[in-house]
Every structure is written in structure tokens, then in C-alpha cells.
Amino acid sequence: MWPAVLALIVKELLAILKDPRSRIVLIGPPLLQLVVFGYGATFDLNHVPVAVYDEDPSAASRDLIARFLGSPAFEVVARLHDAADVDRLIDSREATLVIDVDRRFTRDLLGHRPARVQLIVDGRNSNTALLVLGYSNQIVTDFSRDWLAAHGGGAAPAVLDLRANYNPPLNSQWFIVPGIVALLTQVVTLLVVGLSVAREREAGTFDQLLVTPMGPLEILLGKGLPGVLIGLLEATVIILAAVLWFRVPLRGPLLPLYLGLFLFVAAVTGIGLMISSLAVTQQQALLGAFLFMVPSITLSGFATPIANMPRFIQAATQVNPMRHFLVIVRGVFLEGSTTAELLPQYWPLALVAAGSMLVAGWLFRRRTA
Amino acid sequence: MPITPEDRPALELSRVTRRFRAAGRTVAAVDALSARIERGTVTGLVGPDGAGKTTLMRLCTGLLLPDEGRVELFGIDVARRPEDVRARIAYMPQRFGLYEDLSVLENLELYARLQGVPAIQHAARFEELLHMTGLGPFLGRLAGRLSGGMKQKLGLACTLVQVPEMLFLDEPTVGVDPVSRRELWAIVDALVRTSGVTVLLSTSYLDEAERCASVLLMHEGRLLESADPASLTAPMTGRCFRASAPGMDTRRLHALLARSPGIMDATIQGGHVRLVTRAAGTPPPSRIPEARNLAVEPVAPRLEDAFVARLLEQAASPEPPPTPASTPTPASTATAREPAADVVISADRLTRRFGDFTAVDAVSFEVRRGEIFGLLGANGAGKSTTFRMLCGLLPPTAGALRVAGFDLRRAAGAARGRIGYMAQRFSLYGDLSPRQNLTFFSSAYRLRGARQQERIGWALREFGLQPMADAASRDLPLGYKQRLALACALMHEPDILFLDEPTSGVDPLARREFWRRIHALAGHGVTVLVTTHFMEEAEYCDRLIILSQGGIIAAGDSERLKALARSAQLPNPTMEDAFIAVLEGAAGARAA
């Protein structure tokens, strides 16, 4: 059995590498997505346009505003002199944040009354709005503490000392780039495996394959293993890019990462084989892959946390291989997770892999026998 | 004589060249081709697949622009004023240009409106077209649900919603059974008679070209001949004969005659061997020591003879076509030569149902070792279904099926190890080289080690594939693709070979070479099963069955089938005549 399977694997790899269309699928989109996701998919705040409406030009207000100017997250684009301009700038999106320093700011500060600073934020992107508020609060708090220290007003009874484990700079690239390993490995493996049978059906070679003495199991193996190989290779390339180019720390050992990767690729291959055994044309296979991929990526925790989803959707994500692999890849990269710690992720992946392969085998037998 | 517009030919091509880039090379699909087509005639554009027929059609209809040269329709330059030309022509592309999710009537209405047929005339015109094509009862059916023959007729009706001055039909008869083919010709002939339309029709079937008033014979982008069929075949007069030797194996007779001096071409036709001599002066051998009662009688020349003569002339100067060796496969020889009665394929009340539709209904037949067995039938007769069941691609619903001694229901895998399969259009992995294709298929058939290397070496040598062993198979010429496909099917020296329309669209020389190999294989005990629409291929079979509506309606050798069609008006029926007579007989019996 194995020599025939091996021949099929070699043939499959040759066909994929020699066909310009599949070469494009393997190289073009992954590279493009790596760049676009790696740099474009960021939740960090950079040069947020800020307008300043300082109703109390004074040393104190200048000091406060200078702190915003000094932050890389903000960029002061306008100084206002009229209250009517505040909403206009927000509405037209010229500024995302307007800092309105109260008329009695210095007087209140000196008089130990709460000095008011109003922050007007554009809520159209609620995530940005929340982050802007968080950053601004931090800056204002720092100002307050320094002012108290300098003016002997007595310290606050307690201050927050915030630290983040694993990702002290809270760099969202560290979160997204390991996610791309999962994302692109899934896309490429699914397309390679999902289209492989449909391609042969369209070319008419599938019948030719079926009349050989190779059994359904051998054909399934010969179709699935190239996907596993290509998936592992693709993942390795992106892991290297993550470490060498994006400089994401890789804290854990490779063994738990590759164990998870193997199970993940096997599960995706199983799903690809299911698509393959159902699709008659490459277009159908492409649509099938798309229909699987969109929910699988959306509900994986790639960009938005699973914990925020409704309970029933959280439960449904358990069968999503990408969800589990994302925990593994981020765990190994950032938290240095070990094999034992990742066991709760391994077994669902193994189950999905086994289950999907069995279903694919059954579908395959039914369609070919 | 002054040329008035009326005297101008309908179509005039002057040194038309069109090149394409493929696999890094520039290939001239149409190469400095000049021709003219007179008004009111049916002209056949004839040549094997890849000769450049479709490109030429598209150049004539303005769908492609020539790189060099001019195409003039009714004196109008097509490249400059395509819209003026299109108002006067109609064109049916390959696959008929139908919207499959529109009904028959909706397709007709669409094309009528697009061609500017006034709404008031629709009813009358559709009536006419539906009567002509016999599609009346199927008005509401979606075009995608029609059979191949009906699609072809609907495609024709849609192109004829308005009677054009010139009609272009691109391979209208490909993949269509002989009955539908004949009906199409009847429509075209009637059209020319009644409306004086000029028709250009492309085909790879040479026998169809004989129905045309004139023929453009194309090969590799160039025009070989342009004349009426009679003057094309004229030089062949007195050179064509039919030989038979009662009591002698036809294949053996063929082998003997093919080697005789003075013979240009010898082909098997049922129980006869058709001979073409090198020159009109030299008669065929009337006496061969091995064949005692050899009978030779002259027959009428065919267009194919002229084409073969032209191709041989051309091929004479460069390398000669690789002659297949006498022993294509060393295997099975031990058991061969026994005109044994051992049955290799047996189907007993074979049935296949799809839902409540019975595609194959209790079909029984047997095929003996070393036989070449043909499976014929109209579109939708159950031919492909039967064929797929025989190769184990489709499980039967009922009935028993034994292939190579194995029950296909129980030991399909074992049976598959003993059969070779060559799909229509020679499905191979186009991105892989011939060597990689051979390696893959030999491994799939469980060959390995030295044995595998030996077989790959044999295939490359035997089929003349060495020079291109490492090129991409996709870029091979059609004839070589066909050889490679056959080589792949023979890697494991199968007992049975399944062929699906193996040589349609292939040039006559390649076809002859292919069948010489098949006959040699059969001579060594390999059983061959062929399914085809192509009557020329049917002639090569020892025995045939004709299927209609899922059942066998005729069986026997080609002579016997032809005898069924023999009548006073038709003393020498062709295989196509026989096929149609049998189908009509069956339809009559059903009606009665």
C-alpha cells in the first residue's frame, strides 16, 4: 500500500508545484496577508488626531497638554478657540479626541477643588474610543500625581500599579502575528486539500485514478498527506517570519508548538477532504472552503476574544480547530506553555482530526464506490 | 471580367495568420491561410483537433483579429467593420452557446430579440424552427436538461432565428450520435436549398466532409487542400480496394497486406481489409501464399484516403512516423493465440437505476479473450453507464458482472488490477512530464523496483516518447498525448483494456497507428472494450452491441449489422447507415 500512496503524494506535490495557479495560491495570498495583517491589523493607537480647546491658557494646562503631545499615541492637529468647533471637528473626523480644559482649571487646582478636563471622543469606532479614553485617563492621572507631589497636596490614598504579563508593552502585533500562523496555515491547507479532488474531477483524471487498484483509503491518504506537509511547511515559514522579521518573542519550546501544529493541520486536512469529496468543480470547492473559513476565522479568537461571545457560540467554537490552535501558538510564543499545559487544547484537535477524517472517508467511499 | 459585388465570394481569406503564445513559445494557430468560399454553398472546414479550425472560425466572425492578412466577408473587411459583418452572419460556437438555465423557448426568444427579429414574427418563426428541429414538445424544458443531440439542434435554432446570409457552425457534431448528426445535416441542406445561405461548418469527421460542396482541409494551421470532395478524391480513383479472405483471421490478413509492396494504407473494416495502393497503376496483390482464397474488389475512394495520402507525402521527407513494434506487450503471450472461448467479461441482466430512472435495463453480453468489443448507442442510451459499470466506476443496481474472473461487486480492487483504462480526451496530469506520469501510474498499479524501471523504459521506447520524456505533458501534440495515455494504461500489462472514444479528433495517421497497436494487443490475448460515437472506430471492432433506452437492440460483427441496413437503394451501407437503420427499427418496434 505505501509505495502507491508515496507515488500519489509525490505526484500531488509535483502537480501543485508545477501548476502556476496553485503556486499562486501557495505564495501570493499568504505573503500579501502576512504583510497586510502583520502591519495593518493593529489595535494599538498611533497618531490619533487630537484637537485642544484650552479655555484656560496657563502653565498648568500647558503642562497637561504637553503630556498628550509627548505621547506617540496622539498627534495634536488643531487648537480651537470656539466651543462650536468642538463637535464640528469630531463630526468631520478631523479629530478623534478633543481636550477641553475648563475655564477655571488653574483656579480650581489651586483651590483644591476638582479641576475639570472634558474629553470628547468620537464613538463611531467604539474600540478606538475606549482605548483613547484609557490612554487619556492614564496621562491625566500621571499629571495629577505629579501635581500633588509638586504642590504638597497630599498623596492619593492608593495608586494603581498596572503591569501586563507576557506582553509588557501591550503590543498588539505580538497578539496578531502568531495568530497569522494559524490563519494562513488553515487557508493554504484547506485550499490545497479541498481543491485537489475537484481539480482531478475537472481534468478527468479522477476516473483514471479510481480504476487503478488503489483503494479509497490509499487515495485519501495520498490526497491528505501532501496537505499536511504543505501546511507544516507554510507554518514553519510564517513562524520564522514572526520570530526573525516581526521579532515576536518565542518563549516556549518547539515540541508543544509542533505537536499542536500537526494536530491542527491534520484536523484542517480532514475538513478539506470532506469538502473535496463533496465538491464536483473547483468553484464549488472554493465556495465550500470560503463558507467554512469565514465562520472558522471569525469565531476563533483571532481578532476578537471568544470570551465576549454569547455562551452558545462559545460552546460551538469548541469544534473549531483554529480556536484551539490559536491558544497553543500564542501560549507557546508568549507564555512559554508546555505540552502538559496545552493538553486541554490537544485532545479536542485530535478528536476533530479523527472525526473529520472518518466522515471524509465515509463520504469518499459513498461517492466513489 | 469585372468583379461586381454579386460576383464576389461570400468569404475571402488572404494570407491570414494568427499566432498564440503557449508554454513560452509562439505558435501559429492559423498560418498564412488563403481561401475563398462561394455563395450558396456548404463548405466543410475539416481537420483533426488542434488544426486551427476554431481559430479560423473566430477570425471569420471578427471574434479574433488576424496578426497578418485580411478576412473579407461579402467584400467587407471583418477586422475594420465587424458590426456590419455581424448583421449578416450567424455563428454557433462549440457547445452551442446556450443558456442552460433558460428553457428552450426562453433561449429562442432571447436570441430572436438580440437579432432584431420583430416580435410580430416570433410566433411564426419559432413554429418553423421547432418543426424543423423537432423540439416542439420540449418548449418549457431547461436547455441544460436536453440531451446532447437536442442541445445541438436548439443551438442551431437559436442561430437561425433570423436567416443569415452566411452561417458559421463550429464543430456542431462533436459528442453527438449519428442519428442527431444526420438530422443536423438535413436541416443545413434544406436551409441552403431554400434560402441560399452560405455555410461554413467545421468538423474533425472526414466522412462528414463528403457531404459538403467544397472542403477546406486544414492541418497544423495550414490549408492542405481546397476543392470539392470529388476532385479531392479523384486522384485516389482506382487505388482503393476491399480485400477479404474467408476463413482467415482478418487481423492476420491485415498484417500481411499492410506489409505488401505497393500498399500505401491498409485498415480493418469489419471482416474486410480496406487497401489503398501507392499509385493508380499498381493493383493490389491478388495472391498471397498465406491467404489462399483472397478476394479483392475495387471500392469508391473516400476523402480520408486523399487526406492520408497528403499527410504521408508530407511526412515522407522528415522523420517517418514511429512504427509500432510488433509486440507492444510481452505479457500474456503464453495464454495468447488460443482463439479460446474463455469469457473475460460477462454481464448478466446488468441493471443500473438512478432514482426512478433506469439507465441500463437488464443488459446481458459476454466478451471473449482477445476480442475487440464495441459498445455503441445514441446519446443517453445507457452506453456510458454500462461502460462505467464495467470498469468498476459505478456499482450496478442489479445483475451479475464478472471482469477478468472477478466478481466486480466483491473484488473490485483485484479486478481493477487486471484492467487498463484510457479516458476520453486522454486525461493525464498535464503539469507532469511523460516520465512522471508513467512513474505515477506504474506505482498506482503496484509495480516497483527494477520491474517498474523496465516498464517505464519500455513505454518511452515503444511509444517514441523519449525525446519529450521530461517536457510538460500538457504541451505535447495531441497524437503524443494519446500515445502517452495508452502507455499509462498498459504499464501493468492488463488483460482487459477499456477505451472511451479513443481516436475521435485525432488525425488519420495517428488513428491508424493507434489501432495497429490495439490490434497487436488483441492478437496477444488482450481483450479490448471500446465505446464510441465515431463510426470509423466501430469498424475496427470484432463484435458490437448497439444500446437504445438502456437495452441491447442489436449485436454482432459490423458486417452483420451492415447487412441489416442493406436495401435496393443502399447496396453498400456504411456503419452509420447500419446504426441508424437499427435505431429506427427499434423505435418502430416500440411504436408498434
Add this chain to the structure above:
Amino acid sequence: MSAAGVRLTALLRKEALQIMRDPSALAIAFALPAFLLFIFGYGVTLDAKEVPLGVVVERPSADTAAFEGKLRQSPYFETTEYRDFAAAERALEAHEINGIVWLREDFSRRMRSSRGATIGAILNGVDANSARIVEGYLQQAWAAWLADAARPGGPGAALPVAVAPRIRFNPEVRSRDYLIPGLIALVMTLTGALLTALVIAREWERGTQEALMVTRATLREILLAKLLPYFVLGLGGMAASVILAVTLFRVPFHGSAWALLVTSSLFLLAALGMGLLISTAARNQFVAGQIAIIATFLPAFILSGFVFDIGSMPAPIRAVTHVVAARYFVTILQTLFLAGDLWSVLLPNALALALMAALFLGVARLRARKRLD
């Protein structure tokens, strides 16, 4: 009716019949948008709620109880108490909690000292965005606690500066309200570009395009007959999505219907232009589908401001977003839904869409030929 009118209506009728009979067209135009809307509507939210938070209180007192109370009152946290820090740390590592608030043994004592106490807060920083948002929530709780503490009789002084945030347009900061309008742009990209590219590629594949070209139908009629039905289909999909968004997901809609109609028409024209352009390059459905996904769907997803803020992207990527039509439409939709008819936003973005539509359609028209090459 003129001959041209007859031809155009015949083509339109054909297209309508095909759309009606082809389940995949309806699937892409209606089922896929609905499916995406549900997936995104329910599955994608950036709002952290009930974040599991460990609270380590080494020595309980009234002061620690007051701080804990603030955390418990917050809808954003779900607190678990730990007696010692090590246990909490283990829970953090096991992903049972997302952060730890650590009130040390000397909390009450140091609160009353001149240097003040320190509240330790350790978050799991792997998901940086969530961590930042949790940080913000913690600061809010802390500020609320400070304000209480500063009341007369309280143990401490308040911070000298009081921040009064005012969030315009989405005061509840629901991420769904900004994601769903963006999603509609994504969905319309699918109908406009992907579906159009696929159906034209299908005509090429089946050879019907070749048959059309030799009829008297002009190129303009053939192109118009492709644009109009998918334009209507796209608007239908848009209307359905908007209704679903407003009724099911309760996204507010402050703009006017006609502004929505005009701007979506412009966007659809640009998307259809893209679809036409793709179909001039790819004549089989497989390639057309791939190009459409890479050239229209992915950019509309990532580079449009749909999820990720364009302003925060690096300059080269920001430059690229200017050629993504969805970028302008996402801005328009977010404004129409959450803010209303703000002409200072709508006009420039609509102008950009109009320019892109004119460009794509113009190039598609120029590149289209009644020929095969």
C-alpha cells in the same frame, strides 16, 4: 421600443431568469450576507464584559472591602477572591482569570501614610487590546473608589483633576454598533465584485459570451445588462442587511434613507466596476473567484477601517487604503448609522466613491471588446 431597447430588455430578462434559477447567485446575494451578519453580529464583539478577575486580599478590612465593592459593582468584572498571591498567579497562568488585583497586607496602613498604598494589578497581556480595555475599566473603578475616599470623613484626598468623558455618537460604546455598518460594506463588496466577476466568468466558460458577441447586441448593452441586475441585487442585499441590523441587532440608524441610497449606489457602481475589470482579466470562475477575494474582499475586511482603525496603521499601509473603495463606504456607513447626515463626512467620501466608480467603469468599458483577445 427601439431595437436597442428590445435587445437590452431581452438581456435583462435573461439575467433576471438566471439569477432566479441559479441558487448560488441568490446564496451569495442574500444567504451569505445574512449568514455573515449573524456570525459577526453574535460572534464579533470587542466589548469585554464580566472579565474574570482574581482579587487577592491579604488582610481584609473596611478599606479593602470598599475597593472590592467597586470592582464587584462594575459590570465589566466578575471577581474571584484568593487568599494568597501564589494561588491567584496559578489561576492566571491556567487562563482561569484574566487579571489579578492585589491588595497587600499593609494596604490599610499605607493608605493613611503620606506615601499612600499601591494596588498591584497584573493582567494577561497576550491579547493586548483586551488587556488595554481591562486597564481602562480598572482605572474607572479606581477613580470611583478615590472619589468615595475623598468624601468628607474619608481616608484620603481626591485627585486634583477630574476627567469628564463625553463619547459622541455611541455613548454606550457598543462595538457591534460600529462593526455591523462596516459589515454591510463587506457584504456589498461580495455581491458587487465577487458575484459579478463570477457570472461573467461563467458566460465565458460556457461559451455563451462568444455567442452573444456575434449577435447585434452592442457592447454597451451587454455590459449594462450585467450591471443593472446586480446593481438591483446589491441594493436589495444592502436593504435587507440594514433592516436586519436595525431590527435584530438594534444598531441605531440616524441618517436619512436617501443619503444611504445615494452613497450605496455609488459604492455599488465602484464594486461592479471592479467585478467587470476582474472579469476582463479572468475568464474562468475559479480564477475570477480568487482574484475577487484577494483584490476586493480581503482589503474590504482589513484595510477599510471595518475592524482596525486606519489611522493607527503604518504610513505605507495607510497610503494603500486610499485605493480601497470600501474604506470610504465604511466611513459613510458608520457616520450614517451612528451620527446622521454629516455632510462634512459624507460629501468628500461620496466624491471619492464617485471618482472610483467612474474610473473602474471607464477602464472596464475601455478594456471590454466584442472580441476574444
